[in-house]
Amino acid sequence: MTSSDQILFLAPAGMPVPDPLLATLAAAGRAHRVASLGQAADMLAAESFAAAIVYLERIDAGSLARAVALRAACGLSFPFVAMLAEGCEPIVGGHPFDAVLPHDASSADVYGALFRQEATECEASPEPALRVRVFPAESTTLEGLPDGLVRCVGDEQPQVAVLRGPRSGRALRDALGVVEASAIPTVALDQQAPTCDFSATDLLDGRSATLRELVARFDAVQQVVRRSDDPRIALLARMVVRDRRCEPILDAASRSLATYADEAFVAPLAPKAEALVRVGLARRTFFEKLHVCPSCASSRLVVREVCGRCGSGDVHETAIIHHFRCGHQAPEDDFRRDADLVCPRCVRPLEHFGFDYDRPGTVTVCRACGHTTGEAAVGFICLDCSARPSADQVETRTFYAYEATDLGRRMMFAGSADVDLVPPDEEADAFRAALDGLRRGGATPTLLTIAIEADASAPLRQRTKVTAHLHRALRELFVAPDIVLPWRGGFVALLADTNLAQATSAIPALRERLSSQFRAAPDLKIEAHGFDSLRSLGQAA
Amino acid sequence: MIADAAAFIGAQSPGGLLALYWFFVLFEAPRYLVGSLAAIPVLVHARDRTPGRTPDGRRVSVIMAGHNEADGLEACIRSLRMQTVEGCEIVVVDDGSTDGMYDVVRRLERRGFVQRSARLELRGGKAAATNLAARLATGDILVLVDCDGSFDRKALAEVLAPFSDPAIGAVSGNVLVRNARASIVTGIQACEYLVTITLGRTVLDAFGQVNCISGAFGAYRRSAWERVGGNAMGSGEDFDMTLRLREAGYEIAFAPRAICMTDAPENLLALIRQRRRWERDSFWIRFRKFGRWIDPTNSRFRPRESVHQAEFIVFNLAAAVLFPIYLVHLFATLGPSALFVLASVSIPLAFLDAAIVAACSIALGRGVLVKAMPFALVYGLHTSYLIRFVRLWAYAEEWIASRSLQDEFIPAKVRRWGSW
Numbered sequence: 001m002t003s004s005d006q007i008l009f010l011a012p013a014g015m016p017v018p019d020p021l022l023a024t025l026a027a028a029g030r031a032h033r034v035a036s037l038g039q040a041a042d043m044l045a046a047e048s049f050a051a052a053i054v055y056l057e058r059i060d061a062g063s064l065a066r067a068v069a070l071r072a073a074c075g076l077s078f079p080f081v082a083m084l085a086e087g088c089e090p091i092v093g094g095h096p097f098d099a100v101l102p103h104d105a106s107s108a109d110v111y112g113a114l115f116r117q118e119a120t121e122c123e124a125s126p127e128p129a130l131r132v133r134v135f136p137a138e139s140t141t142l143e144g145l146p147d148g149l150v151r152c153v154g155d156e157q158p159q160v161a162v163l164r165g166p167r168s169g170r171a172l173r174d175a176l177g178v179v180e181a182s183a184i185p186t187v188a189l190d191q192q193a194p195t196c197d198f199s200a201t202d203l204l205d206g207r208s209a210t211l212r213e214l215v216a217r218f219d220a221v222q223q224v225v226r227r228s229d230d231p232r233i234a235l236l237a238r239m240v241v242r243d244r245r246c247e248p249i250l251d252a253a254s255r256s257l258a259t260y261a262d263e264a265f266v267a268p269l270a271p272k273a274e275a276l277v278r279v280g281l282a283r284r285t286f287f288e289k290l291h292v293c294p295s296c297a298s299s300r301l302v303v304r305e306v307c308g309r310c311g312s313g314d315v316h317e318t319a320i321i322h323h324f325r326c327g328h329q330a331p332e333d334d335f336r337r338d339a340d341l342v343c344p345r346c347v348r349p350l351e352h353f354g355f356d357y358d359r360p361g362t363v364t365v366c367r368a369c370g371h372t373t374g375e376a377a378v379g380f381i382c383l384d385c386s387a388r389p390s391a392d393q394v395e396t397r398t399f400y401a402y403e404a405t406d407l408g409r410r411m412m413f414a415g416s417a418d419v420d421l422v423p424p425d426e427e428a429d430a431f432r433a434a435l436d437g438l439r440r441g442g443a444t445p446t447l448l449t450i451a452i453e454a455d456a457s458a459p460l461r462q463r464t465k466v467t468a469h470l471h472r473a474l475r476e477l478f479v480a481p482d483i484v485l486p487w488r489g490g491f492v493a494l495l496a497d498t499n500l501a502q503a504t505s506a507i508p509a510l511r512e513r514l515s516s517q518f519r520a521a522p523d524l525k526i527e528a529h530g531f532d533s534l535r536s537l538g539q540a541a
Numbered sequence: 542m543i544a545d546a547a548a549f550i551g552a553q554s555p556g557g558l559l560a561l562y563w564f565f566v567l568f569e570a571p572r573y574l575v576g577s578l579a580a581i582p583v584l585v586h587a588r589d590r591t592p593g594r595t596p597d598g599r600r601v602s603v604i605m606a607g608h609n610e611a612d613g614l615e616a617c618i619r620s621l622r623m624q625t626v627e628g629c630e631i632v633v634v635d636d637g638s639t640d641g642m643y644d645v646v647r648r649l650e651r652r653g654f655v656q657r658s659a660r661l662e663l664r665g666g667k668a669a670a671t672n673l674a675a676r677l678a679t680g681d682i683l684v685l686v687d688c689d690g691s692f693d694r695k696a697l698a699e700v701l702a703p704f705s706d707p708a709i710g711a712v713s714g715n716v717l718v719r720n721a722r723a724s725i726v727t728g729i730q731a732c733e734y735l736v737t738i739t740l741g742r743t744v745l746d747a748f749g750q751v752n753c754i755s756g757a758f759g760a761y762r763r764s765a766w767e768r769v770g771g772n773a774m775g776s777g778e779d780f781d782m783t784l785r786l787r788e789a790g791y792e793i794a795f796a797p798r799a800i801c802m803t804d805a806p807e808n809l810l811a812l813i814r815q816r817r818r819w820e821r822d823s824f825w826i827r828f829r830k831f832g833r834w835i836d837p838t839n840s841r842f843r844p845r846e847s848v849h850q851a852e853f854i855v856f857n858l859a860a861a862v863l864f865p866i867y868l869v870h871l872f873a874t875l876g877p878s879a880l881f882v883l884a885s886v887s888i889p890l891a892f893l894d895a896a897i898v899a900a901c902s903i904a905l906g907r908g909v910l911v912k913a914m915p916f917a918l919v920y921g922l923h924t925s926y927l928i929r930f931v932r933l934w935a936y937a938e939e940w941i942a943s944r945s946l947q948d949e950f951i952p953a954k955v956r957r958w959g960s961w
Binding site for chain 2: 322328331334355358372373374392
C-alpha cells in the first residue's frame with residue numbers, strides 16, 4: 001500500500017478514533033470515513049480502495065452481520081481489518097476479518113496488519129524493495145546490505161539513506177531537504193559514518209522489519225512537511241519517524257558531559273526541542289541537571305570541600321570534645337597528649353566516653369588560614385579552564401529527553417505545517433496590553449527605558465540577581481497608575497501622569513535612588529521617550 | 542477603721558514607730574535613699590569612658606551560644622551588624638538545637654554576617670557551648686551575648702570603651718526589657734531592670750563593686766577570660782565568672798549606655814521559675830563556692846569582696862528571712878490594722894518608685910521607658926513581697942536540697958558532675 005491508496009473506514013458517526021488508527025489513516029493519505037453500510041456500499045461503487053478498516057464498539061450479531069455484508073461487498077481482494085474500541089469484548093471466531101486489533105494497537109501494528117495482509121493476499125509477491133541512496137559516493141555498490149534494497153533511479157525519492165565515511169552526513173544534508181535529511185532512516189556502511197539508525201550488520205541480523213517500520217512512517221510524513229526548511233520541524237520529523245525519544249547520554253568526553261546522538265543530524269538540538277515543547281508538539285522529561293563552569297561553560301567540574309574564607313582545599317574535620325566536669329569544650333587537638341586525652345583547663349585525664357566526656361560535634365579547620373567553621377564550603381575545579389568557582393558561582397544546565405506529542409505526530413502525518421513555531425513574544429504582548437490599558441484610561445504615557453549595562457563576564461547568576469533586585473526597586477518606586485515591565489533584558493516604566501520634560505529632568509534623581517539600592521551599583525542607561533515615539537515602539541514591539 | 546489606724550499610728554512614740562516600721566527602716570530605707578535617689582545623679586554624671594574615636598572592631602569577637610534559638614537569632618545578628626563598631630567577628634555555637642537553628646547560622650554565614658560557627662549534635666549546656674565559642678574566636682575582646690538580644694547601635698562602642706583602662710578585665714552591658722508592654726508582669730520587670738541593673742550597677746561601679754556581668758551582654762578581655770579558664774560547669778556561669786575575675790584581681794566595669802534589650806518572662810509562673818533559678822545560683826555561688834569571702838579567718842578572704850557579700854547577706858538573705866517574721870508579728874499585734882501600716886509605707890514608696898523610674902529613663906536617654914512608669918506603682922509590691930518570698934523559697938531549697946544541682950537548664954550528663 002502506498003500513500004496514494006485509499007482506505008475505507010467504517011465507524012459510527014461521532015465516535016472518536018484512537019490516534020494510532022488516525023495516524024495510519026492519515027498516512028494512507030486518503031481515508032474515507034463512512035458511518036453506515038449503505039454509505040460504504042456507495043463508496044465502494046464509486047471508487048476503488050486498497051483496504052477497509054472497521055471500528056467496532058461492541059460485538060453482537062448485528063455488527064458482525066454488517067461486517068460480513070461489507071466484506072462481501074468489498075470482495076476478498078484487499079485487507080479487511082477490525083479494530084475494537086476500548087471495552088469492547090473480544091471476538092471469538094466466526095468473523096470476516098483478516099485481522100482483529102485491540103484498541104491500543106500501535107500505528108505500526110495497524111500498518112503491519114495491512115502489510116501482512118497484503119503479503120498474505122499476494123502469496124507470491126515479496127515485500128517491495130526499499131529505495132536507497134548512498135552518500136556520498138554514488139558509485140558505491142550496495143554490497144554488504146541485505147536484499148530488498150534498490151538504488152534510486154533518477155529523481156526517485158529515497159526511502160533509506162546509506163552512509164559511508166565521515167563526510168556522508170554532510171553529503172546527506174546537502175542532497176536532501178532539511179526535514180528529509182533529518183527524518184530519513186539511515187544505515188551505516190562503515191564505522192566512520194555518523195551514528196545511524198542501523199548498521200549493515202543490523203540488517204543482516206534480521207532487523208529489516210524494523211527498518212521497514214521506520215520507512216513506513218517516513219513515507220507517511222506529508223509532502224508539505226517534508227518541504228519545510230525549518231530545523232525544528234526536522235527534529236520533530238526525526239522523532240516521529242523513529243517513534244522514540246531524543247534522549248541524552250552521559251558522555252565524559254564531552255564538555256557538556258551529556259550529548260544527544262541525534263545532534264549528528266540536528267544541531268543544536270536542545271533549543272529546537274524547547275521550541276517544539278513550547279508549542280505543544282513535543283514534551284520533555286527531566287534527564288539530569290549538571291553544574292556549569294561560569295568561566296568556560298564546561299560541565300567537567302570536580303567538586304570538593306574548601307575553606308569558606310580562603311578557598312583552600314586543605315581542610316580537615318576535627319571532633320569537638322566536651323569535658324563535663326569543668327565545662328571545657330574545644331577541638332580534640334586541644335585535648336591530645338600523645339595517645340591520651342587530657343583536659344587543658346583542669347588537667348584531668350578524660351577516661352570514660354559518655355561519662356566524663358563526649359564528642360558532641362565536629363568543626364572544619366583550614367590548615368591554610370586557620371579558619372574554623374561548622375561545615376566546610378563546597379568548591380569546584382574546572383578541568384577545562386582550571387577555574388575554581390565556589391558553589392554559589394556555578395550555574396546549572398538541565399538536560400531533558402524529548403518526544404513528540406500526539407499533536408506532533410498528527411502534524412507529521414496529517415499534513416499541516418501551519419503551526420507557528422515562533423514562540424509568543426510575551427514581553428511585547430504585555431507592553432502592548434499595558435499601553436492599550438493606559439490609552440483607554442485617557443492617558444498619554446511617557447516611557448522610561450532602564451537598561452543595565454551589565455558586565456558580560458559576570459556570572460549569570462549575579463546578573464540575574466542584579467536584574468531581580470532592580471525590578472523590585474522599580475516596582476517600589478513606580479506605583480499605580482504607572483506600570484513597570486521587563487523589556488529586552490532591562491525594564492520599561494510607563495508613566496501615566498508624567499510628561500516627557502518631567503521624566504527627563506527626574507532621570508538623575510532616579511539613577512541615584514536606584515544606585516543606592518545596591519552595594520555595587522550597576523551602570524544604568526535611562527532614557528525618556530514621549531508618547532509619539534512610544535507608539536512607534538509599540539508597533540515595533 | 543482607717544481613721545482608727547491612722548490615729549493609732551499618729552499616737553505612737555518614736556520607739557513605737559520604730560517597732561512598727563523597723564523592717565522598712567532597716568531594709569527599704571537604705572535601698573531608696575542610697576540605692577535609688579543618690580544613684581540618679583551618679584548615672585547622669587557617670588564616668589565618661591567613651592573614647593575619642595570608635596574602637597577598632599577587628600580585634601573584637603562577639604560570641605553567642607544557644608539551644609533552639611532559631612527564631613530570634615537572625616534579628617540579634619543583624620542588630621550586631623548595625624553597630625558603629627565595624628569589623629567584629631561573630632561566632633555562633635549551636636548547642637544541640639532541634640529547631641533548625643544551625644540552618645539559620647549557615648545562611649547568615651554564607652552572607653558574611655557570621656564568621657565562625659559550630660554545631661553540636663549533643664547539647665552540653667550554655668557554659669560549655671560558650672567556652673567553645675570563645676575557643677573558636679580570634680578577638681582580643683570577647684563580647685558574650687544572648688542569641689535573642691538586640692542592641693543599641695552604639696552598644697558595642699560603649700561596652701568596649703572601658704577597656705582602654707588595662708586594669709579592666711570585663712565590662713557589664715546594660716540590659717533593658719524589650720517586651721515591656723506585653724503584660725503587667727513584663728512592665729514591672731522593665732521597672733525592675735531599670736532600678737536594679739541600670740541604677741544599681743551604676744552605684745556599684747562607682748565603688749568598684751560590680752559583682753555580676755549580665756549573661757545577656759558582657760565583654761571580657763581574652764587574657765582575663767583565659768586566665769580564669771572560661772566558664773565553669775554549672776548554672777549561674779555569668780555570676781560565677783565575674784567573681785572569679787574579681788578574685789583574680791581584675792576590675793569589673795559597668796557601661797550604662799551599652800544597651801541590650803531582651804524579652805522578660807510574660808507570666809507570673811515563668812517569672813517565678815526564672816527568679817528561683819537566679820536566687821539559687823546566687824546562694825550556692827556566694828556561700829558554697831565563694832564562702833571564703835565571708836570568713837575573715839580564711840586565707841583567701843578578700844575584704845573588698847566581703848562588702849558585696851555582706852550587702853547580699855543583709856539586703857537579700859536577712860530581709861527574705863525576716864520579712865515573713867515581721868509580717869506575722871505585725872498582724873499578730875495589730876490585726877487587720879497591720880494592712881494600714883504596710884500601706885502607709887508602700888503607697889508613698891510606690892510613687893517614689895514611679896518617679897525614680899521616670900528619672901532613670903530620662904537620665905539614660907530612653908524617654909520611651911517613661912511609659913513604664915505606671916507599672917512602677919506596683920513595682921514595690923513586686924519587689925518587697927513577691928520577690929522576697931521567691932528568694933526565701935529559693936534559698937531554702939538550695940540550702941536544704943541543693944536544688945541547683947538538679948537544674949534542668951544543665952544537661953544530666955553534666956549535672957552529675959555538679960559540686961562545689
